[in-house]
Amino acid sequence: MDDDSKGGEQPRRRVRADAQRSIDTLLAAAAEVFAASGVDAPVREITAKAGVGAGTLYRHFPQRSDLIAAVFRHEVDACAEAAPALSAQYEPVEALTRWLHRFAQFVAAKRGLKAALHSGDPAYSSLPTYFRKRFVPVLSELLDAATTSGDIRSDVVPYDLLRAMGDIVAPDDHGYTQRMITLLVDGLRYGTRRTQPA
Amino acid sequence: MDDDSKGGEQPRRRVRADAQRSIDTLLAAAAEVFAASGVDAPVREITAKAGVGAGTLYRHFPQRSDLIAAVFRHEVDACAEAAPALSAQYEPVEALTRWLHRFAQFVAAKRGLKAALHSGDPAYSSLPTYFRKRFVPVLSELLDAATTSGDIRSDVVPYDLLRAMGDIVAPDDHGYTQRMITLLVDGLRYGTRRTQPA
DNA sequence: CAACAATACGGAGCATTGTTCCGGTTGGCA
DNA sequence: TGCCAACCGGAACAATGCTCCGTATTGTTG
Numbered sequence: 053m054d055d056d057s058k059g060g061e062q063p064r065r066r067v068r069a070d071a072q073r074s075i076d077t078l079l080a081a082a083a084e085v086f087a088a089s090g091v092d093a094p095v096r097e098i099t100a101k102a103g104v105g106a107g108t109l110y111r112h113f114p115q116r117s118d119l120i121a122a123v124f125r126h127e128v129d130a131c132a133e134a135a136p137a138l139s140a141q142y143e144p145v146e147a148l149t150r151w152l153h154r155f156a157q158f159v160a161a162k163r164g165l166k167a168a169l170h171s172g173d174p175a176y177s178s179l180p181t182y183f184r185k186r187f188v189p190v191l192s193e194l195l196d197a198a199t200t201s202g203d204i205r206s207d208v209v210p211y212d213l214l215r216a217m218g219d220i221v222a223p224d225d226h227g228y229t230q231r232m233i234t235l236l237v238d239g240l241r242y243g244t245r246r247t248q249p250a
Numbered sequence: 251m252d253d254d255s256k257g258g259e260q261p262r263r264r265v266r267a268d269a270q271r272s273i274d275t276l277l278a279a280a281a282e283v284f285a286a287s288g289v290d291a292p293v294r295e296i297t298a299k300a301g302v303g304a305g306t307l308y309r310h311f312p313q314r315s316d317l318i319a320a321v322f323r324h325e326v327d328a329c330a331e332a333a334p335a336l337s338a339q340y341e342p343v344e345a346l347t348r349w350l351h352r353f354a355q356f357v358a359a360k361r362g363l364k365a366a367l368h369s370g371d372p373a374y375s376s377l378p379t380y381f382r383k384r385f386v387p388v389l390s391e392l393l394d395a396a397t398t399s400g401d402i403r404s405d406v407v408p409y410d411l412l413r414a415m416g417d418i419v420a421p422d423d424h425g426y427t428q429r430m431i432t433l434l435v436d437g438l439r440y441g442t443r444r445t446q447p448a
Numbered sequence: 449c450a451a452c453a454a455t456a457c458g459g460a461g462c463a464t465t466g467t468t469c470c471g472g473t474t475g476g477c478a
Numbered sequence: 479t480g481c482c483a484a485c486c487g488g489a490a491c492a493a494t495g496c497t498c499c500g501t502a503t504t505g506t507t508g
Contacts, residue, residue: 066476067484068474068475068476068483068484068485069474069475069476070474070475070484070485070486071475071484071485071486074485074486094464094465094466095465095466095467096464096465096466099487099488104486104487105486105487105488106466106467106468106487106488106489107467107468107469107470107485107486107487107488108485108486108487110466110467110468111484111485111486116466116467166368170364170368266454266455266456266503266504266505267503267504267505268455268456268457268503268504269455269456269457269504272456272457292493292494292495293494293495293496294493294494294495297458297459302457302458303457303458303459304458304459304460304495304496304497305456305457305458305459305496305497305498305499306456306457306458307496308495308496308497309455309456309457310456312496314495314496
């Protein structure tokens with residue numbers, strides 16, 4: 053849209069080193085606090101944990117929603133980027149399973165953000181799309197690999213699996229989540245030529 | 251569970267007339283404010299509209315969530331109780347259609363509460379159950395009547411229809427909502443012996 | 449009908465939290 | 479090295495949830 057923004061994602065002026073430090077620290081602190089106390093946690097709690105002043109926070113994230121959205125994107129990215137490494141290191145189904153566990157961890161951490169995302173606030177309207185755009189390809193890749201190798205069936209819609217995960221994850225009961233993931237993956241295996249449980 | 255609660259729903263002591271007035275006024279005011287500004291609307295806005303003091307509100311609804319839950323239940327009840335009258339007055343499909351419109355109105359009003367309901371706050375955990383327990387029988391009755399008279403098909407799960415409604419309703423676009431309800435009902439009609447659109 | 453005890457009422461006041469503002473400091477560049 | 483824009487911390491302000499208590503209303507009893 054802007055005719056001078058052809059180049060890239062970097063803002064016009066380079067961010068100063070100390071500013072970047074503050075941003076990183078804040079993002080990390082906010083992620084922790086949000087996960088622990090939800091998005092309504094006091095701002096002071098975040099600034100305290102980050103060891104910065106309130107002014108610093110508001111300089112970089114003028115609206116509270118800016119911080120929330122940034123944390124969300126940051127965690128989505130981190131989770132999505134974990135996939136390739138798993139694919140490279142493990143065989144398809146194992147990689148898929150491990151990534152699902154990683155994703156469960158993401159969902160659990162995102163619990164505090166959940167309320168905000170569904171609030172209808174236009175500031176967050178782009179996040180579900182981001183979530184989908186980012187995760188569907190990743191999961192598709194993992195599923196495809198496992199399908200190609202003949203380990204799982206091929207009629208599963210990636211987004212359905214993501215939603216199912218969202219419903220399954222119980223932040224307070226790690227064991228339950230683990231068991232359900234196992235169950236899901238076993239379900240995926242059903243009907244392949246290698247149907248062979250213990 | 252409690253051995254002394256066999257009797258009924260009335261609290262042990264009768265509420266005074268002025269107290270009941272305050273409660274009703276507050277409920278009405280809160281419903282309006284929540285619908286307009288969401289559940290995070292300032293408490294003062296509600297007390298102002300109701301013409302009562304803050305103390306009065308907190309006397310009857312010690313926690314903010316108590317007020318929210320009360321409003322929710324109140325509106326659920328109102329909507330559910332509208333069904334019998336419609337059934338008595340109109341033929342099955344017409345009654346069903348009219349009630350769906352009524353339900354759409356409820357969902358639109360509940361928009362402000364939506365965020366709270368999905369927040370995971372234990373104070374609201376019982377509300378979805380209440381929603382379901384109250385609405386599923388009502389809708390089942392309406393559907394059964396229309397099925398018996400042969401106007402609609404019989405393979406529709408009431409709760410699915412409720413969910414679909416929740417997704418369809420666009421508080422800002424009344425026309426759209428209306429059209430979608432029509433479409434849904436037409437869909438229900440499909441495959442009956444009276445398949446006969448205009 | 450009158451007086452009284454229980455209950456409810458209003459709204460000022462306190463505590464908490466979001467947000468702004470500004471004097472001092474730091475980082476990057478000439 | 480020296481300069482200036484950018485950044486930092488945190489005090490101060492504003493908005494809001496919630497409590498407290500003196501006053502008013504209700505329902506009952508004699």
